[in-house]
Amino acid sequence: MPHRCPWYLGYVLLNPLRRLLQRPARLLAPYVRPGFRVLEPGPGMGYFTLELARLAGPAGKVHVVDIEPRMLAALGRRAKSAGCADRIDMRLAPERGLGVADLAGEIDFVLAFAVVHELDDAAAFFVEAASSMKPGARLLMAEPTGHVSGTLFARECAAAEAAGLVLMERRDIWRSHAAVFVRT
Ligand SMILES: C[S@@+](CC[C@H](N)C(=O)[O-])C[C@H]1O[C@@H](n2cnc3c(N)ncnc32)[C@H](O)[C@@H]1O
Numbered sequence: 001m002p003h004r005c006p007w008y009l010g011y012v013l014l015n016p017l018r019r020l021l022q023r024p025a026r027l028l029a030p031y032v033r034p035g036f037r038v039l040e041p042g043p044g045m046g047y048f049t050l051e052l053a054r055l056a057g058p059a060g061k062v063h064v065v066d067i068e069p070r071m072l073a074a075l076g077r078r079a080k081s082a083g084c085a086d087r088i089d090m091r092l093a094p095e096r097g098l099g100v101a102d103l104a105g106e107i108d109f110v111l112a113f114a115v116v117h118e119l120d121d122a123a124a125f126f127v128e129a130a131s132s133m134k135p136g137a138r139l140l141m142a143e144p145t146g147h148v149s150g151t152l153f154a155r156e157c158a159a160a161e162a163a164g165l166v167l168m169e170r171r172d173i174w175r176s177h178a179a180v181f182v183r184t
Contacts, residue, residue, distance in 0.1 A: 001120070002117060002118050002119065002120065003117075003118065003147070004067070004068075004118050005044065005068075005114075005118060007068045007070040007071055010044045010045035010068075010070070010071050010074060011045065011074075013044050013045065013047050013114075014045055014046075014047055018047065021174040021175075022173060022174055022176075024047065024048050024050075024051035025051055025055075027048075027173065028048065028051055028052060028055060028111070029055065031109045031111075031138055031140060031180075032052060032055035032056055032060075032108075032109055033055070033056075033108075034055070034056065034057035034059060034060060035056065035057060035059040035060050036055070036056045036060045036108040036109055037056075037060060037061050037062075037063070037103070037106050037107050037108050037109075038052050038056055038060070038061070038062045038063065038107065038108065038109045038110070038111065039062075039063050039064075039065075039098075039100065039103065039107045039109075039110045039111075039129065039132055039133075040052060040062060040063070040064045040065075040110070040111045040112075040113075041064075041065050041066075041093075041098055041110075041112055041115055041125070041129070042065075042066055042067075042112070042113070042114070042115030042118065043064040043065075043066055043071070043072075043075055044066065044071050044075070044114075045071055045074040045075050045078065046064070046074070046075035046078050046079065047113075048111055048113055049062055049064055049075060049079070049088060050078060050079065050082050050084060052111065053079065053082075053084040053087040053088055054084065056087060057087075058087065060087060061087055061088075061089055062087060062088050062089070063089045063091065063100065063103060063107075064088060064089070064090055064091065065091045065092075065093050065098045065099065065100065066090075066091075066092070066093060067092070067093040069092060072090050072092060075088075075090065076088075076090060096120075096124075097124060097125075097128050098125070098128050098129075100128065100132050103132045104131050104132060105131070105132070105133070105134055106132065106134065107132040107133045107134065107137055108133075108134060108137050109137060109138055109139070109140075110129050110132070110133060110137070110138070110139040110140070111139075111140055112125075112129070112139065112140070112141045112142070113140070113141075113142045114142060114143065114144050114176075116141055116143060116156050117143055117144075117147055117148045117152065117156070122155075122156050122159045123159045123162065123163070125159075126159050126160045126162070126163035126165065127163045129163070130160075130163040130164050130165055130183055133183040134183070135183055135184065136182065136183065136184075137182070137183050138168070138180055138181065138182050138183075139160070139165060139180070139181045139182075139183070140171070140178065140179075140180050141156065141157075141160065141178065141179055141180075141181070142171070142173050142176040142177070142178040143156065143176060143177045143178070144175060144176060145175050145176060145177060146175065148177060150177065153177040153179075157179055160179075160181050161181075164183065164184070165181035165182065165183055166181060166182050166183075166184055167179055167180075167181055168180045168181060168182050
């Protein structure tokens with residue numbers, strides 16, 4: 001069973017120092033345009049979600065799926081005070097998978113930040129994520145170097161490619177292995 005981030009660490013992930021080293025706006029701006037539909041599995045308390053909602057704009061939507069209700073509750077409060085709750089569709093993860101069959105072929109961008117190593121079945125995750133994506137949509141996966149070895153990250157990348165995603169580029173993100181894939 002993979003290690004799962006305890007809910008209270010959600011607060012640690014929001015710490016202001018992280019903003020200096022993993023800047024949401026700079027990191028996400030190349031991938032999200034106004035009107036985009038975004039899927040974010042494992043958003044935690046929404047460190048990236050509010051920026052995704054800002055970039056997607058009033059015509060866009062960010063669909064988040066987390067297994068921990070307390071992460072979603074805090075995310076909901078933060079979204080409300082940022083005035084973007086209406087752009088965020090919050091979903092509690094079902095027992096298996098993400099529960100996003102209704103989004104098949106609708107998604108323009110997937111952000112999987114520090115989550116794939118926590119999932120029971122990374123291969124099934126990439127199949128589900130790929131089937132939610134439009135042709136040409138991109139997926140950014142970042143994994144923490146503290147928890148994920150280079151070998152494990154290579155296996156995760158192979159699982160993404162087995163699901164039909166094509167590796168476009170590696171990204172340089174602080175204390176992370178990171179890669180961008182495209183659905184062809
Ligand atoms: C390390 S946190 C990363 C949070 C956020 N992406 C960030 O970078 O700040 C991992 C998140 O994935 C969630 N998670 C773990 N297993 C999951 C699953 N099977 N489905 C959806 N979310 C899951 C955890 O509850 C947690 O919120």
